[in-house]
Amino acid sequence: MTLSTAEADKILADNFAPWVLALGLSVEQTGAQHAVLRLPWSDQLAREGGGLSGQAMMAAADTACVIAICSAREGFEPMTTVQQSTTFQRPVVGRDVLVTARISKLGRRMAFLDITLAEEGADPAAPAAHATTVYAFPG
Helix, strand or coil: CCCCHHHHHHHHHHHCCHHHHCCCCEEEEECCCEEEEEECCCHHHECCCCCECHHHHHHHHHHHHHHHHHHHHCCCCCCEEEEEEEEECCCCCCCCEEEEEEEEEECCCEEEEEEEEEECCCCCCCCCEEEEEEEECCC
8 A cells, every 4th residue: 555645745744854845845646666746846946047956856856755665665764865866957947847756676774766857748758857866774
């Protein structure tokens, strides 16, 4: 059984730092091996030149991974980001971003994920950014 979007939004609200919550992320979808979050466009997140900042996209990708893992493990538990690598492929200007985190391997102590960040309505085969992450579970 995976988390509902309401349960995932509660995990987001209860466990993330205020500056992450200020991004305005919302959970669009959860599944046994994935989660989709919406990063709403905000001029406050734009960098010089008007594009969405890479820092905001990386934080959204990291957050989507935690929600995907929580969905797969049916609840929140402490975890630590061990590695994140992000490639930025095209700018995002004036549009929301859908952040899709997919678990490629989930073990007892570690998880590996692939993340695609695409403008809403854009071709998912042409993402704005792609990331990979590794998480560790303490204990």
